[in-house]
Amino acid sequence: MTVRRTTLGGRTYEFPSLADLLAKATPARSGDVLAGCAAESAAQRVAAQVVLADLPLATFLEEQVVGYEEDDVTRLVLDTHDPVAFAPVAGLTVGEFRDELLTWAAEGDETSISALARGLTPEMVAATSKLMRNADLVAVGRRTRVVTGLRSTLGLPGRLASRLQPNHPTDDPVGVTASIVDGLLQGSGDAVIGINPATDSPARTVALLELVDAVLRRYEIPTQSCVLAHVTTTLRAMEQGAPVDLVFQSVAGTQAANRGFGVTLDLLAEARAGALELGRGTVGSNVTYFETGQGSALSADAHRGIDGVPVDQQTLECRAYAVARHFEPLLVNTVVGFIGPEYLYDGKQVVRAGLEDHFCGKLLGLPMGVDVCYTNHAEVDADDTDTLTLLLGAAGCSFVIAVPGSDDVMLHYQSLSFSDVLTARRVLGLRPAPEFEAWLARMDLLDGDGRVRALTPDAPAAKALLAAARA
Amino acid sequence: MSITGSDPWAVLRGATRARVALGRAGDGLPTARELEFRLAHAVARDAVHTPLDPALVRAGLDGVPVVEVRSAAADRAEYLQRPDLGRRLAPGCALPRADADVAVVLADGLSPRAVHEHGAALTRALLDRLAGWSVGPVVLAAQARVALGDEIGAALGARVVLVLIGERPGLSSADSLGVYLTWDPRPGRADSERNCVSNVRPPHGLGCAEAAEVVVRLLASARELGASGVALKDEGPAVDA
Numbered sequence: 015m016t017v018r019r020t021t022l023g024g025r026t027y028e029f030p031s032l033a034d035l036l037a038k039a040t041p042a043r044s045g046d047v048l049a050g051c052a053a054e055s056a057a058q059r060v061a062a063q064v065v066l067a068d069l070p071l072a073t074f075l076e077e078q079v080v081g082y083e084e085d086d087v088t089r090l091v092l093d094t095h096d097p098v099a100f101a102p103v104a105g106l107t108v109g110e111f112r113d114e115l116l117t118w119a120a121e122g123d124e125t126s127i128s129a130l131a132r133g134l135t136p137e138m139v140a141a142t143s144k145l146m147r148n149a150d151l152v153a154v155g156r157r158t159r160v161v162t163g164l165r166s167t168l169g170l171p172g173r174l175a176s177r178l179q180p181n182h183p184t185d186d187p188v189g190v191t192a193s194i195v196d197g198l199l200q201g202s203g204d205a206v207i208g209i210n211p212a213t214d215s216p217a218r219t220v221a222l223l224e225l226v227d228a229v230l231r232r233y234e235i236p237t238q239s240c241v242l243a244h245v246t247t248t249l250r251a252m253e254q255g256a257p258v259d260l261v262f263q264s265v266a267g268t269q270a271a272n273r274g275f276g277v278t279l280d281l282l283a284e285a286r287a288g289a290l291e292l293g294r295g296t297v298g299s300n301v302t303y304f305e306t307g308q309g310s311a312l313s314a315d316a317h318r319g320i321d322g323v324p325v326d327q328q329t330l331e332c333r334a335y336a337v338a339r340h341f342e343p344l345l346v347n348t349v350v351g352f353i354g355p356e357y358l359y360d361g362k363q364v365v366r367a368g369l370e371d372h373f374c375g376k377l378l379g380l381p382m383g384v385d386v387c388y389t390n391h392a393e394v395d396a397d398d399t400d401t402l403t404l405l406l407g408a409a410g411c412s413f414v415i416a417v418p419g420s421d422d423v424m425l426h427y428q429s430l431s432f433s434d435v436l437t438a439r440r441v442l443g444l445r446p447a448p449e450f451e452a453w454l455a456r457m458d459l460l461d462g463d464g465r466v467r468a469l470t471p472d473a474p475a476a477k478a479l480l481a482a483a484r485a
Numbered sequence: 486m487s488i489t490g491s492d493p494w495a496v497l498r499g500a501t502r503a504r505v506a507l508g509r510a511g512d513g514l515p516t517a518r519e520l521e522f523r524l525a526h527a528v529a530r531d532a533v534h535t536p537l538d539p540a541l542v543r544a545g546l547d548g549v550p551v552v553e554v555r556s557a558a559a560d561r562a563e564y565l566q567r568p569d570l571g572r573r574l575a576p577g578c579a580l581p582r583a584d585a586d587v588a589v590v591l592a593d594g595l596s597p598r599a600v601h602e603h604g605a606a607l608t609r610a611l612l613d614r615l616a617g618w619s620v621g622p623v624v625l626a627a628q629a630r631v632a633l634g635d636e637i638g639a640a641l642g643a644r645v646v647l648v649l650i651g652e653r654p655g656l657s658s659a660d661s662l663g664v665y666l667t668w669d670p671r672p673g674r675a676d677s678e679r680n681c682v683s684n685v686r687p688p689h690g691l692g693c694a695e696a697a698e699v700v701v702r703l704l705a706s707a708r709e710l711g712a713s714g715v716a717l718k719d720e721g722p723a724v725d726a
Contacts, residue, residue: 044566047566047567048566048567048568048569180503181503182501182503183502186501188500188501189500189501189502189503190501191500192496192497192498192500192501192503192505193501193503193505195497195505196497196503196505196506200509355565355566356565356566356567356568359565359566389653390526390529390530390532390533390653390654390655390656390659391533391565391595391653391654392565395526396522396523396526417503418501418503418504418505418507419503419504419505419507419514419518419522420504420522421503421504421522421525421656421657423501423502423503423657426653426655426656426658428526428656431504431507431514433507433509433512433513433514436509436512437512437513440512468509471492471493471494472493476493477493480493480496480497483496483497483500484496
């Protein structure tokens with residue numbers, strides 16, 4: 015293991031491993047303190063960033079933070095690395111790479127940035143993000159293009175989609191439908207109508223899939239549905255002939271953490287193949303959906319790398335993106351404020367993490383969205399989520415998650431409301447996914463400026479959709 | 486969404502507890518709806534940050550012997566960021582060895598308010614139903630996580646520990662208690678070795694008498710099995726956090 019050091023202001027700082035260097039260079043967050051790997055002083059953090067800036071990007075192909083032999087995520091990353099895509103930046107240090115990205119972003123050169131994805135490893139991208147300020151993350155994120163599709167097209171410039179999340183404490187069909195109708199009438203659901211089931215059972219999953227499928231067919235809505243059950247449950251549902259658009263799974267950045275989720279790479283491949291076979295797409299064939307979040311590996315006590323050295327939660331998060339990337343997802347989102355204050359303590363940490371996750375996911379080639387959210391025991395409120403939402407809109411985020419009135423009555427946390435999505439679109443001049451926007455127009459849900467209009471109950475669209483809630 | 490005359494939006498509101506059909510002011514929420522949401526969040530925040538008041542709990546316990554301890558987390562901010570410290574006793578916390586069957590721990594957890602409102606009543610409901618079990622002093626624990634009960638139970642020499650703890654407040658439920666049962670408590674027990682009865686929150690959630698009945702049934706099963714957790718099947722679901 016290479017010890018790296020630098021002397022700043024008469025003081026020498028030593029970093030005994032690559033994992034330690036990455037952890038010490040990470041902007042402050044509670045999860046790294048909990049893991050015992052955070053910088054011990056503000057100066058040590060900058061010293062680590064100074065050392066990291068001079069590190070050749072190619073170092074990450076030679077030296078690992080989580081071992082190749084013991085971890086299938088590391089093997090996936092290295093075995094699928096594309097040297098041709100890497101070639102344009104192969105000779106750069108981490109600091110030079112940051113400068114190059116900012117230059118391309120300023121020139122509007124989306125092609126150069128977006129073509130790198132398969133040549134970059136999670137650790138390269140994580141390292142680069144640690145040298146970037148929030149505005150850097152926005153500026154480059156906005157110029158990284160990742161377009162995916164199934165029955166709607168996501169990730170196009172000038173668009174902000176949303177997942178409509180109509181969760182209900184008992185999966186009651188009438189209650190779920192009411193939330194779906196409320197969201198559709200406010201222009202949400204173009205990324206997916208995605209339900210977290212209260213109980214992970216095949217029968218429940220099939221019933222919910224059929225419910226959403228019926229709504230989509232009845233009103234000819236160009237979007238997709240998803241029930242966020244465990245991948246094994248979705249496999250069972252497919253065997254029973256259920257209308258599965260997307261296979262969902264939570265994933266993390268180490269093999270051990272994924273084992274904790276009850277998944278392997280083979281299982282994910284099998285599920286994706288099953289969904290592809292159903293051929294339910296009209297504008298694309300991306301059939302997987304993944305959720306991630308900083309801290310998930312630590313919470314499963316699966317956050318250590320070579321020699322048992324803890325790996326910082328942001329680097330591990332990027333490794334989860336490598337897992338997701340392999341299965342050509344339609345949607346990936348970080349659930350940034352859900353996990354609690356022991357990982358991201360306050361609004362500052364949540365905003366920073368949300369921007370990092372979006373930037374890193376996009377740069378690695380993911381259709382990156384964010385669940386902008388918080389729990390009641392974190393030092394976060396709706397002002398913080400407003401800030402993050404508007405920054406993500408500026409950063410070209412593919413989609414956000416929205417629930418009725420910001421209040422998820424099943425998972426007991428706060429995400430965005432449908433009106434938050436409308437505000438972000440209006441303020442930043444963003445529009446829904448094109449197919450969904452055309453549907454909104456057909457339903458007479460848009461005003462002369464193409465914005466979702468405030469409805470009276472006797473408007474034709476309101477009458478038509480309220481009929482679904484009555485049925 | 487202007488609302489006039491007979492209210493078609495009532496169809497949505499009547500169908501779910503979710504905050505549907507709130508109306509709009511431009512793209513935002515109307516003031517009244519915005520303030521309703523803000524109040525719900527404020528109540529939940531206050532439930533998390535209200536300090537545990539031992540005198541209040543003692544008064545409700547009507548002379549039942551109480552021992553006070555605290556975890557190694559120095560204050561609320563540290564408690565929230567360092568769950569590991571909330572699972573260990575503060576240095577210098579002394580517990581008398583009781584060698585009783587059951588140790589009862591009342592822990593503030595993420596909602597001291599839940600302990601203030603239902604802690605004493607639930608404890609009394611349990612004590613009333615524990616004929617046939619010897620019970621140690623009630624331990625009132627500040628800045629405590631569930632697993633602090635393992636160290637407390639071991640120090641008291643108890644065969645089983647019951648941790649009554651304030652659950653993470655939701656927007657509509659800031660005062661919910663959970664009961665965690667761990668057989669043969671000692672530091673290092675996994676969450677899969679516990680059983681839980683959650684949402685004790687009269688009158689909206691489970692009542693104290695009702696919850697105590699379930700816990701006593703679980704205790705009997707645990708004694709029979711000599712273990713708790715996923716191996717123990719009763720009304721109580723396994724711990725999920």
